[in-house]
Amino acid sequence: MKEYKPFKSGKVREVYDAEDSIIMVATDRISAFDHILKNKITDKGAILTQMSRFWFDFTKDILPNHMISVDNQEMPEFFQQEEFRGNSMKCKKLTMIPMECIVRGYITGSGWESYKENGTVCGIKLPEGLVESQKLPEPIFTPSTKAELGDHDENVSLEKGAEVLEKAFPGHGREYVEKVRDYTIAIYKKCAEYALSRGIIIADTKFEFGLDEEGNIVLGDEVLTPDSSRFWPLDGYKEGQSQPSYDKQFVRDWLKENPDSDYELPQEIIDKTIAKYKEAFKKLTGKDFA
Ligand SMILES: Nc1ncnc2c1ncn2[C@@H]1O[C@H](COP(=O)(O)OP(=O)(O)O)[C@@H](O)[C@H]1O
Numbered sequence: 012m013k014e015y016k017p018f019k020s021g022k023v024r025e026v027y028d029a030e031d032s033i034i035m036v037a038t039d040r041i042s043a044f045d046h047i048l049k050n051k052i053t054d055k056g057a058i059l060t061q062m063s064r065f066w067f068d069f070t071k072d073i074l075p076n077h078m079i080s081v082d083n084q085e086m087p088e089f090f091q092q093e094e095f096r097g098n099s100m101k102c103k104k105l106t107m108i109p110m111e112c113i114v115r116g117y118i119t120g121s122g123w124e125s126y127k128e129n130g131t132v133c134g135i136k137l138p139e140g141l142v143e144s145q146k147l148p149e150p151i152f153t154p155s156t157k158a159e160l161g162d163h164d165e166n167v168s169l170e171k172g173a174e175v176l177e178k179a180f181p182g183h184g185r186e187y188v189e190k191v192r193d194y195t196i197a198i199y200k201k202c203a204e205y206a207l208s209r210g211i212i213i214a215d216t217k218f219e220f221g222l223d224e225e226g227n228i229v230l231g232d233e234v235l236t237p238d239s240s241r242f243w244p245l246d247g248y249k250e251g252q253s254q255p256s257y258d259k260q261f262v263r264d265w266l267k268e269n270p271d272s273d274y275e276l277p278q279e280i281i282d283k284t285i286a287k288y289k290e291a292f293k294k295l296t297g298k299d300f301a
């Protein structure tokens with residue numbers, strides 16, 4: 012059997028090059044406050060992969076996506092091993108558009124910090140008098156690019172984004188940035204409206220796009236998982252304060268209360284967190300995670 016090694020190993024995901032495709036694997040690792048915790052959250056990887064799968068199907072009338080299969084029996088033999096069942100997605104290899112396409116429907120986090128300082132988020136002027144976690148009149152596109160030095164992302168204006176993409180794709184910078192902006196807003200609106208009807212607020216999220224062999228723009232990476240988005244429970248949502256995270260609420264609270272834990276959670280917190288992921292999956296897809 013041919014062995015594969017990931018060419019990219021992030022905090023949570025591993026990406027493998029499988030010749031004509033890539034295999035994206037969501038592990039059961041969990042991160043909080045920029046740390047990978049010592050515990051594994053059983054089934055988290057599979058739940059997140061199946062959520063992405065749901066959203067790829069849900070958005071395919073807006074634009075094509077990279078998903079080929081989530082059946083590991085359709086992948087090279089190495090990935091047919093038990094550890095890859097349910098958590099792996101075989102995807103079309105894309106030439107990635109080097110931009111994190113962030114969309115915000117509510118004002119929170121770094122956006123809220125920036126608004127309090129000068130009334131803008133990533134150069135976009137917002138109405139006066141907004142309070143923390145308030146819904147914005149319209150969702151805003153606030154892209155970021157990988158800074159040239161170091162690995163911190165840098166927020167960019169549309170103009171700067173067009174310049175960055177122009178370097179990667181001469182003659183297409185402006186066109187691509189406008190297209191990914193329009194796709195980002197359209198996907199967010201459709202999915203956030205749906206999620207809201209199922210009791211989950213998607214406050215903000217991030218998409219990545221790439222080009223297929225024919226030069227079409229295709230939705231890639233993971234889509235609308237709690238790892239790439241801020242999910243809030245609708246139940247208990249209240250403007251003017253910060254909101255609990257849908258999935259990591261117990262983890263963050265416990266870590267704050269136990270600063271000496273060295274990022275190792277008790278079983279009770281793990282079990283509650285697993286239950287939250289299953290609950291989010293059921294609310295969004297209407298199906299029990301099996
Ligand atoms: N279809 C695809 N083809 C090629 N690369 C992809 C595809 N979808 C996502 N990617 C890339 O795979 C990588 C996933 O890595 P990730 O674990 O998110 O780490 P990071 O975001 O820090 O680079 C990203 O670089 C992303 O741009």
Ligand SMILES: [Mg+2]
Nearest residue numbers: 021219232233
């Ligand atoms: Mg990433």
